[in-house]
Amino acid sequence: MDNLGGMSVAAEMTSIEPRIAELIRHSMALRAGDSVADACADVLDDVLDQALTSSEGGKRLRARLALAAFDQATHGRASDEERAGMLDLACAIEVFQTAALVHDDIIDESDLRRGKPSAHRALATATHSNAIGRGLGIMLGDLLATASVGIADNASRRLASSDGIVAAFLNMHKEVEVGQVLDLAVELAPLDDPDTLASASLNVFRWKTASYTTIAPIELALLAAGGDPDESRRAALAIGRPLGLAFQLADDLLDVVGSSRHTGKPVGGDIREGKRTVLLADAIAMASPTERGELVNAFSAPARDEDQVRRIIGLFESTGAVACSRERIASLWEEARAAMDERCGSDAPEDRTFVEACARFVPLA
Template structure:
């Protein structure tokens, strides 16, 4: 929503024209932070952008016998792109609002909205690939893309192959969307390079995520360090660091300043977010997450929670945990037992403490920014969305 739309909405254009910028700034940021309005715009725009990229164009030459599969993949691109909290897109918008001048806010908002959507489209592609790697059945309460393809084609091999290509297609779409958005921004010259760096970091992170699964369980401190390192590359890079960086770049900050500030705020926030997500896997519910509770345990993933539990366990508990994770699979009874051991050893409490400490570090970095309080406060609230169990004023 541009400032002109805001003026029409409140129906006091003459009043706003006469207000000092400081008061306009406060009103703009307060009304502009209406996430429900942002979510509606983000959701509808993502569908439009994905359809435009994924569906065959009129001049595309495709054999008639293959067109139904191409159309099926395009439809799944839309289906996979629907839903989600849109935290990354919202943070991109809120970062832009925190740093942009009034005229840039009004002039560039539509292009910035597309840039925010590009992050979400990339996220969807990453999730499609993640579900293949993790052999997941569900995503956001619906069949994962490769499972849907396998069912529709009656072939797991083709289903997995189409899933890989869908993930690639969405990753490419994110670059195309960002490139077009950057060309319309007042300060868009460094945006695409930042997006490509985000792609690289997530790809490195996925490699490291698989590498961690080879870590032995007899050194939990090393496992914690390696896991947090994965969080930095695979999660924080595109969940918090890049959205903050995109908003700052689009607002006119230099690439060095945008990167420095985005890392200071976004790195601890991204680590906290992933720790909270891992915690939700054992203390949440399928209704809220769209995935079975205990999925990481069922898959035998090496997590910070597991490392903390092993570190604090007595000899019997430690042996029980290691034996469970070194087995080829874990029964539902063992999943529940592992969750109970996480509680008994204090690993769940330790995870909450880690999240709180990281949130305080992120919040301190925001407070150190050279922004007015009217801009800092909404940014703090925007970042607090990533750690909903930690009070924003804690």
């Protein structure tokens, strides 16, 4: 059975989902006695409702990793109060994840998220204005990001190293924000140097994705268990950096080999957006001169039609870029696995569960 700290995944998810909704309602509620003008109240209610809608669903990989890392570090001996605090801290990471996705969808002009209208699109429909919908989406992302800090701060008071937890949580925010800047900057990278493009894209993955997807959940869990700050950071980077890179590579790969039914997003979305990815860099590097010119021209154009999307997906396969990406994922997983072996030296249930929680990030390995 797939367990987390002796609890089935179904039971763990049952505790995570309602707790996230409860924490969002509490964190985003106005203080008693505060009020807004009647003329604006409906729009505020729409934004608060969308906060809950945007927070629904997802695999909760980050929260589950944090809980598993905490159980591994405490050998499953944490008190009920400490485990409740860790659950809230894990939920805080998920709330921040939602904030990041809301902003990401605005930047990428995405229509869908988890199979539903993205937040800014839903708010545009509610207000009958694309401009207001985008603005409200920006503010919704800000509200959720702020709420995540409050949730983490409250949770830290029931855990070891309260100050260290808050500092690490804020550092996670900063790293993702830096990562988003780098993600936009890499779109300006020239396509005639695929090795440089691949290196830059992988660096974006470290900052934008690994920082809060795998590194922070482990670091926060180890701090919450009373771990030394420097050692907690070292262990989190050793495991979380390669694991996070593998996760993003797998996500990019699913964009071309997956299906909308499983991803909740249209297949080939990165290609339509013209994103500079490691997959693209590998395809350019391994393509024939004619194919290379075709790829460069397609991604230099302002848009790509559906025939081009299908053609590019075919080139990713035929050039060997898809196979290369699978090899990168497997290599990074082995690196992360070696770091896990260093930390998980026994056959204790908590050790096995932690490794299982990490393995969920790389289904393609």
